Amino acid sequence: MPSILAADFANLQSAIESVPSADALHIDVMDNHFVPNLTLGLPVVESIRKVTEAMLDIHLMIEDPDRWAPAFAEAGAESVTFHAEAAAAPVRLARELRSRGARAGMALKPATPIEGYADLLGELDMVLIMTVEPGFGGQKFLDLCLPKIARTRELLDALGGDVWLQIDGGVSAETIERCAEAGADAFVAGSAVFGADDPDAVVTALRDLARR
């Protein structure tokens, strides 16, 4: 899933059209409070919705997702992910997202353990394990997150069902195999994709590496 954070914000439509092979478009919403950076919000997501049929995977790095997240589901995003550290009532919020027809995702920063959330994984469609501190693209992949990916995989396997395990941050041809080996099955890549001359070829190559 290419992250459009690394694309040219003045030419988002052409960036989107440059990755037709993508399984989804990952859209990073930042509010300059939860993370020290500001990106885009609901109006831009609504505009993107009008120009593509692709699955929209919204990653909310914002305070008070309980209040703001449902509107992204209403805007037609297929997947909405909020941060565990920011949500006041993650179970209620996940149910609200699902009732609006979206997949519900919950993200964890590198220092946040999965264990405290083990009992509510069944309320989710996706867990996002951040492999950098959220806020910026182009950061170095944190290998220290790999054990948490493996522990999350074990919890999800024990649960059964089909909760996706997504990785975001520093994913590239160098690091994606390590993530897949640890048990991830959905991968976000920003700079690796949009920094390349042929973004769509990178999407295909990364997917092949992850499947190997």
Ligand code: DX5
């Ligand atoms: C970072 C964002 C990521 C970012 C990843 O906070 O959540 O989605 O775009 O960028 P790369 O792949 O360059 O690390």
Ligand code: ZN
């Ligand atoms: Zn992201």
